[in-house]
Structures are given as C-alpha cells and as structure tokens.
Amino acid sequence: MSKLQQAFNERNNKINKIEKIKELKTPMSIYNRLNSISSSGLEYLKEEDSSFFLKCFGAFLKKDGKFMLRVRIPAGQLNIEQATKIGELSKVYGEDYIDITTRQQIELRYIKLENLYTVIKELEEVGISTFQTGVDNFRNIVTSSFDGLGDLNIIKTKPFIDELQSIFLKEEEWIGTLPRKFNTAMLGIPMNDCNIYGHDCCFILAQKDDDIGFNLYLGGRVGVQASDTGLFIKQNEVKAVFNAVIHLFKEYGFRDNRNKNRLHFLLEAVGMDAFVDAIKTQSGLLFESSGKILATEEFMLDESGVLDLGQGTSAVHISIPSGIFTGESLIEVANIAAQADGEIRLSVEQSLYIITGTEKVTTIKESLLFNIYQRYHNTYFNHQIACAGTATCAFGVIENKPDAIEMANFLQKEVPIPGGKVRMYWSACPKGCGIHGVADIGFEGCITKDSTGEKVDGVHIFLGGKATREAKEARVLYKSVPLKEAKFKVKKLMELYKAKRENGESFESFDSRVLSSLSIEEIVEMLDK
Template sequence: MTIETTDAAPRAPRAERPARDIRTPRPSAKPNGQWKVDGTAPLNANEEWKQADGGLSVRERIETIYADGGFASIDPTDLHGRFRWWGLYTQRKPGIDGGRTATLEPHELEDEYFMLRVRIDGGQLTTEQLRVIGGISTEFGRDTADLTDRQNVQLHWIRVEDVPEIWRRLEAVGLGTTEACGDVPRVILGSPVAGIAADELIDPTPQIDEITSRFIGDESLANLPRKFKSAITGHPSQDVVHEINDVAFVAVEHPTLGVGYDLWVGGGLSTAPRLAERLGVFVAPALVADVWHGVAQIFRDYGYRRLRNKARLKFLLADWGVERFRSVLETEYLGAALPDGPAAPTPTTPGDHVGVHRQKDGRYYVGATPIVGRVSGPTLTKLADLVEAHGSTRLRTTPHQKVVILDIPETQVESLIAGLDELGLQARPSLIRRGTIACTGIEFCKLAIVETKAYATAAVLELEERLDAFDLPHPIALHVNGCPNSCARIQTADIGLKGQLVTIDGEQVPGYQVHLGGGLASQDRDEAGLGRTVRGLKVTADGIADYVERVVTRFLDERDADAGETFTQWAHRADEEALR
C-alpha cells in the first residue's frame, strides 16, 4: 500500500509535534498473549477454542445439526462461544434475581432461547428491511424488539430451530447477523444523516461500505483479543460517540488537503472507562478502509489476550501512548506516514437528530424517540407502513436509541409526526424522554443485576409530569445500566445509574450507584469527559424519579445561567451535598 503526502501538508518534524514519549510497556511476570511479542500459543481456554475452530465456522452446524436437534444438541463451546460470532447469546432464564447473577454458572442462568442481534452498519435501513425485522419479531420473537445504542435491533425469545429461516429472510433483503457479537469487528456506527444533512462535511457511507465489504466475515480478523468497535461520521455534530470506540473517524476540513477524517483510537467504557485519543493524523477518504484495517491488525497482533479483562485496545494504547501507536501503524501496517491533521471543531448542536430538520435536497428528516429504545415487532411493521405512506422508503437507527425518517416532503411532515406519536415514537419529546437510554437489563441479560427498561420508563413518565414546568436548558442525559459493564454508557451521561443491590434498612433491594457529569461531543458538550461518583450515593430502583427531580432542581437553582452553564459543568463544580 502507498500513501501519498503532499508538499502542502508534510508531516511535521518530530520536534515540532507535541512531545509524547514512546512508552515502554509495563513489565509483566507473565506473557500478555501478544501474538507479535509472545507468539500465538493460546494462554487460556477462550483462546484455545478460538484457534481450534473459529467462530465463523459454527454457522454450518447451526443450519445442519442444531436447528434439527434443538437446544439440547448444541455443543457447549459453540453455545457459549462461537454462537456470538453470528449475533446469538442465550438470554436469562426468568425468575432468577440479581443477587444470584455472580454466583450461578452460565448454564444455570440461561434459558433455551436466544437474543438475536441484527447488524445494521451505519444504521441504514429501508422500509422493506424494517418490515422484515418486524415480521421476524412477531413470528419468532414474541414481538420483542429494542433499538440499541449501537444502531442495531435486538430480538429475544429466538429458538435455534428458527435461526436458519431468520437468516434467509434477513439476507434476502441485504441484512444479516455476521459478527454482530464476538471477538470481531462489531457493527460500524455511522452518522444517521449521512448523505442527506444540509450541514454535512462528507458522506461516510462509501467508507463504511468499503470496510464492511472487505473485512466483515474475513477470517484474518475473526479472532481478535476481544470486541472491536468502530465509528465514522461526516457530520459536524459528531453523532457517533467516537470517544468511546476502539477506532473512529471524525470529519474535519484540512486547510490544504480538503475534507477528510481525524483519527481516534482506544476508547471504551465498562469497568475501566477510558476515552479515545486523537492520533493527530489526517486520513483522506480513500485511505479510511486501509487505516481502519491497520488499527484492527494492531489490535489482533499486539492486543493483550492472556486476561479477558485487559483484552481491549484501550489498554494497549494506555501502555504504548499515542506516539508509539502512530509509529507502529505507519511503519508496520501502512508503509508510509500520514500527514498531520487538525482537530475537528467542538459541535454546537446535539447529535441525536431528534426533531424536524431540512435536508440538502429541500425535503426533511424527522428524528423520533421511543422510551429507552423499547419498541416491538408490530411497531416496526407499522412504522414501515407509515414511512411509505408519507412518500419515503428510507430511515436510520442512531447511537442514541432513536430512529430518523428520511426524505419527507414538507407537506407531509406534520402528518408523519402525528402518526409517529400514535406509535409511541415522539419527534417532539420532553427533554427527559429525549435524553434517557437504558440497556437490556435483567429481563433478558445474564450479566444484569437490576432491571432497567421498566424502571427507566416509569421514571421518564413520572418526570415528564414533575418537570413539565421546569425550563431545562438542554436534554438531561439519564442513562440506566443493569450492571457495571456500561452498555448504556453510564460514565458519559449527565446522570448515569449503574445497577447493583443496595441496602435499605438492612435489606438488599435493586438499585444503582450514581455517576454525574459525564458527556460526549455528540451530547453538545464543550469537552468529552467521564462522570464523577459521590461516595455512598446510591438510589433504589423505584427511586429514580425522586433523585433526578431533586438533583435537577438543585442544578436549575444553582447554575450560572448567564454563562450557559450545563449540567455537566455544574455537576463537576458542585459540592457533594448538592449532588445527593
């Protein structure tokens, strides 16, 4: 591969770039399982089965053996490992309380049904595809459907006997579940308004399409240390939560090279949150797929494999530092230097795209929100019908559990909004409904300790009544998670709730630890950052509305309105008493 640089924008001499020492990895008494350092001999059981028979191979067994033999016929290693490569996880058996999550074995927690994740790169859907997903949910998934904060749709109650037929229907309309889960490149987040927004810098769709066509399902990337999350946006709102992805490309205009992308690497949350860092390079659109591939290969070859809790790219970046990571990318994987590039400007608008917005072709797109991403098969089918009745066949899912309908004529906008309201999808939601997301929770997830969707929904409905008269300056990002793993991004919310059991009057009840004052660029924050915790600050699961009302009221009383102080800014300067 050859990367061309120009005299107009040479890479700055090393002395002129910000001083960053190339760090030496921390010494370890044991090998970390880095293939290019320690060799490829597997150091744990998970790495053993991945090398013995890769995750992609299980599809044939699902279609020819397990679909006929049923759940009891599934090999345990396939069930708890390789099935994930095809978007399948066993769901939680009903009736097991959160206190037993960490004490039971997987086979004791799991039901004989699956969560199925439909992969939707860039969130791009047609009404035909949406209708197929809705039909699958209705026929095979007991009407379940959730819009996720990774732009996917998740279904539940799926039987292994039905999976081949589900694949047939999805693939007939250009969808699938390949590498929707597992130690692989997961779905690529893309701007929900790609190609249609009037203020877009560049349409990232060609870059997303090139990456997915070249590398998704590629055996050479099907055994990574752990999951690998990607994001690409060409919109100035930076609407793909790029700071918490392993690799992300954010549109930027270079003073001499034109519009391209700013490269970020090493983000991720869970129990050891870390925001991604800029490598300081400019990536031309034609090079995005190759640069993405280079970063993915660094993770494959140098990522830590011995311990699963250290097997994310963020840990490698923390040890190496930006300068060394850039050097390895350029010298070992690209074969040439990338030009230095500027940072993208701070967004001035939120990136959830809720509401009515004019497209560059004069038509409109309409962003609508369900409550905490929960929809249903019949709702999705009716939504497809509604969109077509208003002259469109295109819509998008978002990284904020929302849906965006494209290409609506101006004369049809209000009629569409009325129809969306009837489906529980509000284009003019309250600021608390707009800002609230929740993970799957204990209803289906084997890792969860606390329920999320139901408690968050009840809180939203209650807060809409309590806060109706309040003049909120912006949506309040309330993120509710059922365990410490942060699928709902609790550390980057105004108010993040981490599920755990809390003790009230000597009795353990479902509740949450509170994180306050986090935020990302796509939430219209001045600077991305992680929230703070207050020692001992916890709320019960049925006390969410009381706590949110209390802390938001305090914020409104104390904020510097003249300076436009946000909840994030206030939460980081407020004393602990004000946050309780």
Template sequence: MAENTVDRKYGGGERKPLGPAPTWEQVLQRNSIERLKREKPLHTLLSDELDELSTRHYLEIPEEDIVRLKWYGLYHDKPKVGTFMLRIKIPAGLLPPESLRTIGEISNTYGEGYAELSTRQNVQLHFITLPKLPEILDKLTAGGLTTAGGCGDTTRNITGCPLEGVLATEAFDCTPVVEEAATFFFGNPEYFDLPRKQKFTISTCPHQCDMPEINCVSLIGVIHEGREGFAMKIGGGLSTVPRMARDLGVFVTREEAIEVMRALLDEWKSDTRYRLSRVKARMKFMVDDYGPEAIREKVEARLGRKLESLPAPASIGFTDHMGVHEQKQRGFFHIGVPVPVGIVNGRQLVEVADLVQEFDGDVRLTKQQNFVITGVPEARLDEVKERLGGFGFDIDGHPLHATAIACTGEPHCNFSVTETKTKMQELLEHLEQKWGDRLGNFKLNLDGCPHACSLHWVGDIGLMGTTARETVDGTRQAYDLFLRGGVGPEQAVGRPLVRRVPTSRVPQALDGLIGAWLDERMDETFRDFAIRKTDEELKELATGQTGTISKEGVPA
C-alpha cells in the same frame, strides 16, 4: 494531576514500561477463549454446523458451541432456558424500508413481537430459539441484513451519524466509506479472531453525534486542503475501565480509510500482550501502553509511508437529531422520532416501513435508541407526523423521551442486577411530572451492570445497577450515581459520587440534584453545575442530608 501520579482507571499518569510479549503457548494456557478460537474456527460455523446444531435439544449443545454463537449475534436470554437475543447490525443505522419491514416481520413471527433499538444502532430481538435460527438468518440475508460479528471478538456494528448523506451541515457524504468498511470487515475471517470486540465509528457530522470519544477507532470527517477525508481518534471505550479516545494526529483521505483502519487492527491483533488476559484485551489498553504517537509510527511502518498530520476537530455542540429539519436536498425533511427506552414492536416497524416506502424515504437509527425518518416531502410533513402518532410515536413529547437511554437489563440480560428499562420508564414519568419543560435536553443514562451498554459514564446523571448491603423497601436493588460526565464539547468520564442508592429512593436523589441545579441555574449545563459543586455538596443534595454519607447512599 500531581507529577508521577498514575490514574490507570481514567487514563492519566505515566505509562509503565512494557514487558516482553507472551508466547502463543502462554496465551493458550491462560485464555480459554483463545483456545476455543484455535480449536474450532468461528467463520465456518454457519456453513458447516448450524443446521445440525439447530436440530439438537438446547441442553445437548456443548457450552463452547453456545459461546461460538456469539460471533453471529446470539446471546442467552435470561433465564438460560433455550431462548436467545439476536443482534442485527445496521451500519450507521441506515435502514431502507424493505430491511426494516424484514425485521418487523421476523419480530412478529419469531420474537413475540418485541424489538429494541440499541446504543450502537443495532436492532435486538428476543425469544429466538435455535431450531428457527437457520430460517431467520435466511430471511435477514434476503432483506440485506446480517448478524455476523454482532457479538464476539470481531468488528461490531460500525456506527455513524444517522443523517449521512442528508444532513445539511455535514462535511461530505461518507455513506460509501461506511458501506465499504462494513462489506470488508463484517464476517471477514481475517478479522473474526480479534483479541476482543472492536468498535469503529465513521461520520462527517460536525456535532459528532456518533460519540467518537468513546469508540476504539473513530474517523471524523473533514475537508483538508480541498480534499475529503478523516481525522482519527483511537483508544476510547467505557465498560469497567473508561477511556476518552486520543487524537492520532493524522489526516486520511477517504480512499485510504479502509487501509488505515485495517493497519490499526493488524497492529493490535498481532500483539500477544492483548490476548493473554480478556480483562486487558481491548485496544484502549494498547493506547495506554504505547501512546498514540508510537501507535501512529507502527501504523506508518505497516503502510510503508508517512501519514499527513492533522489535529482532530472538536464537536460544534452535541445533538440527537430530534425535531423536524430540512435536508441538504431542498424541499425534503428529516423527522426525529423519540422511542422511549428504545422499545418498539414488530407491528410498529412494519407500519413505519410501509409509510416511508410511500415517499421513497428511509429510516435511520440513532445512538440514543431513537430513529429518524428521512426524505419526507414538505407537503407531507403534517400527515407523516400524524400517522406516526397513530403508530404510537409522540413526535412532540417531552425531550426526556429521546435523551434518556436504558440498557436491555431486566428481564432479558444475564449480567443485569437491577431493573433498567422499567425503572427508566418510572423515572421518566416522575421527572416529567416534577420538572416539566425546565429539564430541556437533560440526559439520563441507566445501566444494570458495569458493562455500560447505555453509557452511564457520560450522561448528565448516570445510574449503574448494584446491590445494597441491606434490604430497603423489600429489595436490595440499588444504583450508583455518576456525575460530571459528558460527550461532545463536554466530553469527560463521570465519577461515581453517590453509592448504593436504594431503588425506591432514586427519584428523591435525582430531585435533590436537579432541583438545586435549576434553582441556582446561571446559564450553566448540569455538568458545569456538578463541577462547580464539591463532592460532599453533591452527595448531600442527592441524599437530602448534611453530614457523613454511608456507602449505602443514605445518611450515616
């Protein structure tokens, strides 16, 4: 990057001098959500108002109260006719069988038997109506589950490696730290009024499968001078303004972890610069403005002591934990279960819960919308795999079934402008038939809008829904193609190189890129192939044409 060049979109360049912090009066004048949070405290909604709200007709409920329900994991389903998506938080994806059974039964009773696994290790139900919400929340509480902070300006689900406590190569078991953090932050009134959502991840997996590079605050497990603790990265995130997290350069013992996490949030939430505009309210913008060195100084000032210095370790190579592997507990195994596009039904959840309870195992949700069964005795491996197949889960299916992820999108999400899960299912069938096992662990990420819930910035190929300027084959649905992104050792923000590819032409565009990669393969990943090629070469491969490429992703 040339000297003095500022690339604010991807986080490079010089930092601009900070102006004076706005007053709270200015914040409340400019930001309607901050006014709402001042006028109606969010943490009292369930105890004081939910029963009354649930008795009213949906159309009679003020819009500001519908907005407040987000803090308890509720979003409008599409169309807005009185049904909702309900997001259940699962810290680090760890689900005992009794909790999984609770979710399955709620799905069957209240959610038309539908459920989906998310990229933040949540479970999302749909078709939920407000009159049933109080009894649903009571059932979730009885099952050891919560939706508090599932959405809204609070700490979202704390993610982690799904194999905490059983992974043979983990630095140490950080499950107690995850549980302590979830207990402290989830539903805590002090952190129910953040500038925007806050995403933590805590893991000791050497593969860094929890993707610390794209989280607001990441705790990366290490053993330092014989002590268990964490290095830290801050300021990651995707959406419309992607950032790779930056090294805070510290070592924090496991006993200090919650205190330091809290100090970071206190520093961010007390700075009114990040409350004036919702667009600039995420922690990554504070890291842009101050830099990690200055933020470390601010955190140390809050703590009243210096933190030890330690660079964050690199990933040893990304993995999705699919397959059958022995745990650190000898004689017991974990089985990775692909869930194509993350869709399951209530019956399957109950069946899996019943199976796992037979051998005192549990279920772990992954960030790739799959799950892992742990605690399987060696003598029962074949039986468990066979029974999972009977439930509808193909353990030995094509790797794309596990590595391809798609957001909620159509038909449920009000932000999506294109098909997502149905489109991905179509693409999976096409790619599996066309390329077979040659694809290996190729990662395809598809989002229906710029919010990047399915991480299109960091897939081998990312697809983001958009609208074509002209109708092609009866529709204006189209996708931008993002290339050169990655996580783990290849972490990088992708670039939107091929624009507005009509939905009917997406399979051809993928074939052009994948075919050239496989034909020219020189022991390189797809991302390395995309880096080796020029922008114009990649565009030509995607469109099948040489020469000028139009903004519609077709030859000019």
C-alpha cells in the same frame, strides 16, 4: 514494531480459555452446519458452540433456552424492505419484541433454536446480516443518524463504512479471530450524536489547511475515552489506516486476561507514539499532524419532534423508551416512511428517525403511529439509554429498562422542562453497556440497603459526562442509592437545572457553565438541603 512484539511476548505466555476454544474448530464450520444444528435441538448443541461460535453470528443462548439475535445495521440505516422484514420476523419468531441498541443495531429475542437458521437466512435475503455482532469480532460501525443529510453534511460516511465493512464482514480470516471485540465509529457532520470518542477506532471530522478529513482517535472503551493519535487522515487514506490498525491489533493484541485485551491495553503497554509508528510502517503512508476538529455543534431536538435538516430534508423523531419496540410497530414505521418516500435511521440513543422531504412531514404527523409515539415524546425519553437488565442479561443487577422508564415518567410529571435536553443513560451492572459514564446523569445498577437494612435494588449516580462537543467521563455524585430514593435526588437536580438554565441550553452545557466548577460535596449539599 519491536515494542509491540515485546509487549505481546510479555503478555501472551498463557492464553485465556476462549483462545483455547478457538483452537477446537472454526466459526464457519458451525455456521455451515447451522441448519442441521437447528433441527437437532438444544441437547445436541455443544457448550463451546453456544459460549463462543454461535455468538460470532449474533446468536446468544439465554437462560430461557431461546436466542437473542443481533442484526447488523450499517450506519443505522434501514430501508423500507429491511425494516418490514425485521418486523415480520419478530412477530413470527420473536414474540413481537425488538430492542434498539447503542450501536444502531436491532436485537431480536425469544428465537427458538429450530428457527434460528430460517431467521438468519431471511435477513440475508434483504441484504442485512447477523455476522460478527458478538464476541471477538468487529461490531457494527456507527455514525451520526443524520449522516449525509441536508446542511449538516460535510463528509458522507456511509460509503466509507461500507468499504471498511467489506474488509472483514464474512471473511473467514476475521470471523472470531480478534483478541477482543473492536468498535469503530466515523463522524462526517459537525454534530456529535454518536458518542464518537467512545470506540476502539474513531474517525472524527476535521480540517487540515484546505483539506477535509478525519482526526484519528484510538483506544476508547467503557469508562475510557479514546486518545488522539496526532494523525490527520485524508479521505483516500481511511481504508489503509483502518486496515493497518486492525492487522496490528490482531497480530499483537493480548490474548491472556480477557478483561484487559481491548486495544486500549495494547496502547497503554506500548505507548501511543510506538503504535502510531507501527501504523505508518504497516500502511506505508506518511501522515500530516492532527487537524482542527469540526464536530463542535450540539444537537438539540425541539418539542415538535421534527428536525429541519435543510435542503428540503427533515428528520421526524420517534422516541422509544429504553429502546423497547415491537415488530408490529416497526412494520408500521416502515409503512409510514414508505408513504412519505422516506427511510429509517436508528439512533445510538435507542430511538429512530424517519427521514423524509420537508413537504412530507405532515403525512407522518397525521399518522396514527406518530400520534401514539408522541405520548412518549418528553424531555426524559428523548435522550435515554438503558441496557437489557436482569430480564434478559445474566450480568444484570437491576431490571434497568423498567427502572429508567419509571424515573422518566416521574420526572416528566414532577419537573417538565419543555425544550430541555437531558441525557440519562442506565447500565444494569458495572460492565457499562448503557454507557452511563458519558451521560449528563448516569446510573449504574447495584444492590444496596434501604433505611431498614433490607437489601434492595439501587444505583450509583454519576454526573457531568460529556459526549457532544467534548469527551469526558462523569463524576460519581452518589454511591449506592436505593431506586425508590434515587428519583427524588434526580428530581432536585432537575429543579436546579430548570431554574438556572439559560436560553434553552442543554444539561451538558448547563453542567459546563454551572456545576463543573463545584465540587461533588458542594453539589450534594445543594441537593440535600
């Protein structure tokens, strides 16, 4: 522990302004007054309440004077009642607008202050919460959309997620008290469809001798993949290990520069070996060394939009461009899932699946909603991510969601690739909320100049991120390309992929086979001919 204490002492002589705000009051003191605050009006809302304390409960005041509200969906799993309730609240209080996020959550928007308490309480009535979905808290724990289903199931992680969530959720000692946000993911199937290496704390399906458990990776964040701790975690050790990691982060994490306060920076300062020793001391456990990672398969969605999971279970994919959805449509999804005796699973790629018995798939495919959303079911929408952009985010540089949708429509018309898989992820600014760094083709919003010298919206284009069989950050392909030109450069890249791909391979596999051996200069030369 001495190394951790030394690093803490060196970095915490001066705390940041958010840490000073935390000293003013407790988040729960604001939550307990939320009903009266909602009745008082924005003029009675103190600056620290909107800048920090309300965000502990998922409520973000936007420039239009209304709130965005994050809804925690553990493991991305929604039952019919919950989905219906969210849809109804969106219609009544949120202008019928919904965003599906990369943490398998839902964001409601345009909520007025006077309705904030009502919406939060009605969500609680169906067993879902907005607690601790912003600022210095534990964010939604993610897993595969197919967790516990069919032939893929090896370890069902939802019970573990519920157990880990019970440690911190609504517990006052943990609400808003971390040095920075903390992201966790667990993967219990052999297919990585949840960006498993991109989180602060990652439990990755692994085998050690005859034991099936998890390898522990720590320290992921935007632009950085998590690192192997060298530990194999048995299933009965998961809770104790998680408890140890979060207590160490809370006690020794840095509270000075908020840009460098994630777990990654503590690990960087003390070294992984010292932190692992601290985990052992904190937990009182002895661990075996890392096992063999089993998450080596790649998910490929065919053109039918239906994935046969085996054991009589199927997943029907509903592609949702850039995660933009409506309350009315979510209610319709819930009704169709109910008719098919199904449930709803959200995806980190901002879409959703209806999980049902294979014999019920026809019921879904014959529905009006499935026919409507089949129109969007193309190669470029199936695996698309786009963060909020300028419409609703103060940090956004470009509109982003509309830009992503426009490019997908253009590419589908110009270079259709039946059965292809291309992950295109868009971030509207360098913060990287669209996780563009692990995309096959990533886009980061910027302002650049066109051929006339006029300032226009543009993107930096990234190539070759890995997020299925392995973890790897993408390379910069082009810097500062006007959006009007970007789609033509990507079109040439898609033409190259279409011409050279083998046996219906994904772009990620194609990149590993063909493009990874080439320098960026060689690839650019090929594309610019």
